[in-house]
Amino acid sequence: MSSFLALLDSEQVDEELLVAVTRVAPVIASKFTPKSTTGYLLVEDASTDTNQIITHLDNGVVKAIVPLSLAKSLLGIVPAHRLLLLLDVANVSAVSDSVRNAVSGVLLKTSTLDMDLIQSVSRFFVSAAVYVLSPDPPSLSIMRKLAAISASVVIPFSQLTLGSTSKNSISVADAFLAPIVSDRSDGLFPTVVSSDPHGQRTLGLVYSSRDSVFESIRTGKGVYHSRKHGLWRKGETSGATQDIVRIRLDCDSDALEFSVIQNGAGFCHLNRASCFGDLDGLAALERTLASRLADAPEGSYTRRLFNDEELLRAKIMEEADELCRAKTKDEVAFEAADLIYFALTRCTATGVSVKDIERSLDKKAMKISRRPGNAKPQWTSKAEHPQAESSKVEGSSRASFDRNAPIKMRTVEISAVSLEERENLLKRPVLKSDKMIAKVRPIVDNVRARGDSALRELTAKFDKAQLDTPLLLPPFYPLAPEAQQLDPAVREAIDVAYSNIYKFHAAQIDGAPLVVETMPGVTCTRFARPIARVGLYVPGGTAVLPSTALMLGIPAQVAGCEKIVIATPPRADGSISPEVLYVAHKVGAHAILRAGGAQAVAALAYGTETVPKVDKIFGPGNQWVTAAKMLVQNDTDALVSIDMPAGPSEVLVIADETCNPAFVAADLLSQAEHGIDSQVVLVASSLPEAMLAKVEEEVDTQARALARVSIVRESVAKSLIVKTQGPEAALEFSNDYAPEHLILHLRGASGWVNRVKNAGSVFVGPYSPESCGDYASGTNHTLPTNGYARQFSGVNTQSFQKHITSQEVTVDGLQVLGPIVATLADCEGLQAHANAVRIRLGV
Numbered sequence: 001m002s003s004f005l006a007l008l009d010s011e012q013v014d015e016e017l018l019v020a021v022t023r024v025a026p027v028i029a030s031k032f033t034p035k036s037t038t039g040y041l042l043v044e045d046a047s048t049d050t051n052q053i054i055t056h057l058d059n060g061v062v063k064a065i066v067p068l069s070l071a072k073s074l075l076g077i078v079p080a081h082r083l084l085l086l087l088d089v090a091n092v093s094a095v096s097d098s099v100r101n102a103v104s105g106v107l108l109k110t111s112t113l114d115m116d117l118i119q120s121v122s123r124f125f126v127s128a129a130v131y132v133l134s135p136d137p138p139s140l141s142i143m144r145k146l147a148a149i150s151a152s153v154v155i156p157f158s159q160l161t162l163g164s165t166s167k168n169s170i171s172v173a174d175a176f177l178a179p180i181v182s183d184r185s186d187g188l189f190p191t192v193v194s195s196d197p198h199g200q201r202t203l204g205l206v207y208s209s210r211d212s213v214f215e216s217i218r219t220g221k222g223v224y225h226s227r228k229h230g231l232w233r234k235g236e237t238s239g240a241t242q243d244i245v246r247i248r249l250d251c252d253s254d255a256l257e258f259s260v261i262q263n264g265a266g267f268c269h270l271n272r273a274s275c276f277g278d279l280d281g282l283a284a285l286e287r288t289l290a291s292r293l294a295d296a297p298e299g300s301y302t303r304r305l306f307n308d309e310e311l312l313r314a315k316i317m318e319e320a321d322e323l324c325r326a327k328t329k330d331e332v333a334f335e336a337a338d339l340i341y342f343a344l345t346r347c348t349a350t351g352v353s354v355k356d357i358e359r360s361l362d363k364k365a366m367k368i369s370r371r372p373g374n375a376k377p378q379w380t381s382k383a384e385h386p387q388a389e390s391s392k393v394e395g396s397s398r399a400s401f402d403r404n405a406p407i408k409m410r411t412v413e414i415s416a417v418s419l420e421e422r423e424n425l426l427k428r429p430v431l432k433s434d435k436m437i438a439k440v441r442p443i444v445d446n447v448r449a450r451g452d453s454a455l456r457e458l459t460a461k462f463d464k465a466q467l468d469t470p471l472l473l474p475p476f477y478p479l480a481p482e483a484q485q486l487d488p489a490v491r492e493a494i495d496v497a498y499s500n501i502y503k504f505h506a507a508q509i510d511g512a513p514l515v516v517e518t519m520p521g522v523t524c525t526r527f528a529r530p531i532a533r534v535g536l537y538v539p540g541g542t543a544v545l546p547s548t549a550l551m552l553g554i555p556a557q558v559a560g561c562e563k564i565v566i567a568t569p570p571r572a573d574g575s576i577s578p579e580v581l582y583v584a585h586k587v588g589a590h591a592i593l594r595a596g597g598a599q600a601v602a603a604l605a606y607g608t609e610t611v612p613k614v615d616k617i618f619g620p621g622n623q624w625v626t627a628a629k630m631l632v633q634n635d636t637d638a639l640v641s642i643d644m645p646a647g648p649s650e651v652l653v654i655a656d657e658t659c660n661p662a663f664v665a666a667d668l669l670s671q672a673e674h675g676i677d678s679q680v681v682l683v684a685s686s687l688p689e690a691m692l693a694k695v696e697e698e699v700d701t702q703a704r705a706l707a708r709v710s711i712v713r714e715s716v717a718k719s720l721i722v723k724t725q726g727p728e729a730a731l732e733f734s735n736d737y738a739p740e741h742l743i744l745h746l747r748g749a750s751g752w753v754n755r756v757k758n759a760g761s762v763f764v765g766p767y768s769p770e771s772c773g774d775y776a777s778g779t780n781h782t783l784p785t786n787g788y789a790r791q792f793s794g795v796n797t798q799s800f801q802k803h804i805t806s807q808e809v810t811v812d813g814l815q816v817l818g819p820i821v822a823t824l825a826d827c828e829g830l831q832a833h834a835n836a837v838r839i840r841l842g843v
Helices: 015-022 050-058 068-074 089-094 115-124 140-148 172-177 210-219 281-295 301-307 309-325 329-349 354-365 397-401 419-425 433-450 452-463 481-485 488-506 546-559 578-586 597-606 623-633 661-672 689-704 709-717 727-737 749-755 770-775 811-828 831-841
Strands: 004-007 027-029 039-042 063-067 083-088 105-109 129-133 151-156 189-195 201-208 223-226 230-233 242-249 256-262 410-413 514-519 522-530 533-537 563-568 591-594 616-618 650-655 679-685 720-724 741-745 761-764 801-809
Touching: 015 027, 015 172, 039 050, 050 063, 050 068, 063 068, 068 083, 083 089, 089 105, 089 115, 105 115, 115 129, 115 140, 115 151, 140 151, 140 172, 172 210, 201 210, 201 256, 210 223, 210 230, 210 242, 281 301, 281 329, 281 354, 301 309, 301 329, 309 329, 329 354, 433 452, 433 597, 433 623, 452 597, 488 546, 488 578, 514 811, 522 811, 533 546, 533 597, 546 563, 546 578, 563 578, 563 597, 578 591, 591 597, 597 616, 597 623, 616 623, 650 661, 650 727, 661 679, 661 689, 661 709, 661 741, 661 770, 679 727, 689 709, 689 720, 720 727, 727 749, 741 749, 741 770, 749 761, 761 770, 801 811, 811 831
Parallel strands: 004 027, 004 151, 027 039, 039 063, 063 083, 083 105, 105 129, 129 151, 189 256, 410 720, 533 563, 533 616, 563 591, 650 679, 650 741, 679 720, 741 761
Antiparallel strands: 189 201, 201 223, 223 230, 242 256, 514 522, 522 801
């Protein structure tokens, strides 16, 4: 609460006095004056139109002081923090609880300063501001007594002066400092100096005296008290002066805050903006852009941005679109930063400062009235999914925005679409890999350059976990505190899953060398060796994904990798889920890196002070993880490979008239719940309409029972039912689509497996849900997506092995093979190659 309010009681007021008062107190006027940036509007006429009051508030009036009858009319329209109640002694008792709760305080008009009455009003308006207006000039002792009962005075301008306090007038500085009490023996007041607007950056800590505050209020310049030299006029010799915007008391009335506009090199004697370090945030960006505007070379990208309005407009539109498409918190923050960068570039080019923007934002924040909020017509059209381009597609994705509408897939008859439309049906959402790689590159470079320090900072930023070290070393179980939290039932389930997965992957081991005598005396051999060091990325944080740790850790263990490092985001307290710790123990992991995202990939690829460098990185992740994997695998300095490209989870279900509709719906939803970009396709193989309708009914019913129904609603709306005539056509479409998961709900399902050409993993028959492969049947769930099943296999034991070939040629063998080799070498013009044979043959 302010030390006092100043009342404009005359249209003629000294300009210097008015400006000085606005530095320390709100000004009350009976009509709004733009000269007062903290103006309060006093409305004494109860017949005043409430719309006029709202208009004043919209135009920048901070608070309206209104009689009781008007306050009742404004309830629920004007926020409480924008209203003060105007009362006189006679109508205090008429204030109801609803009115009291709808205002931020009261201005009490009284003929005498009755402390008991004022205290009772203060008790009624608990936690609210109480201001008292009396005809007699208040003494400093009265002001201190009022402050003690949480009240302040209203002082007419006719009773204020920039000079010394007298019988008929009170000094502005004395009025402002009346409540303050120093807890120091020298009587000085600790003073925080912050940059305007809104104290957005602390510049330094100084001390003030009554004399220095008096000078600051009078001159509008930063004046403080040096404990060695007395009155200190900031910047008087260096030029780093300050313009006072506002001076405030703290809540305990024993310290001050000066909000200033800093001129010159900065506040600090080291020629920096602040004693607490350099600028950051928008202020730093503004300074950088101003420097680039002045110094950017002609023809450079930066200079083009400033000079080419069309280019800058295109970049702003592009970044706004990407912000609208961002999904995760990190993505939204990243895209918003990009948009702000280009928007501030536009402002810098036209001479608009951050302060100008904030002043405009302040005005918007003051608005009481609200526009309808409709977007302009050119921005209201919705971009359709590529699959919606077909004129033969039935249904509409608009239902996904209506909670009461059926949760329904779209339907297409494959025989009725053109080749171009069919190609559109096979498309997935496109990952803009070049843009994502550009976004992750600074993160990767940061970790590469600064190692563990960067890892700790990025983990604190993205995972909110403060770590002493990013690496955990064995034993992980059962000694780690988190491991004690493992549910015995979950542990037993992990044990069974481990056994099945291990058994299947152990059978895949390429153990015995392949030995072939290609001709007498020439023996060729191929043998497998484990990849020495592997990094396994296990998504985590709030999620618990021991299944991914099993799917990656077991084949690494079976293959005999010398070093297995699991990377997984920590929880906010820095811990790792007990389930993942237990799996790490079972697969013999050598370390756990408590980090996620691009920073974890970078640490695995390049190594840090504590994190060992690996030779190959495995595991699924979001687009940040995928982009980082793609970046490091193409860096020859990293010398690291990856398992495969990754994308949103997907399933394609082929069903005929023998299917169980509830089973089919459940299989579709098991992938749809992964995320709104999950790809879900039902290929109806001559499926009767009644049975297809039953499947759709089951999808709607089962989806509404799921905790993740909001996600499912969006992903299902973008999903597809493809009608085909018979299983041959269904499998033809499936092979073209190349799904991550293929489920066969067909008569004699096992007989159709030999027709499958492209799929990550196949689930055969009604009792083979995809969930079994995800967790415990034995196959691996790390599978190719985005149609990459045409070229890639899912993760398997041989993914963790490399194959080396050898050849051994005898003397007799070389007699036969050597002339052939020499002839081919001569054909290619490689004389040394031919000579390596001839020298042995003595030719």
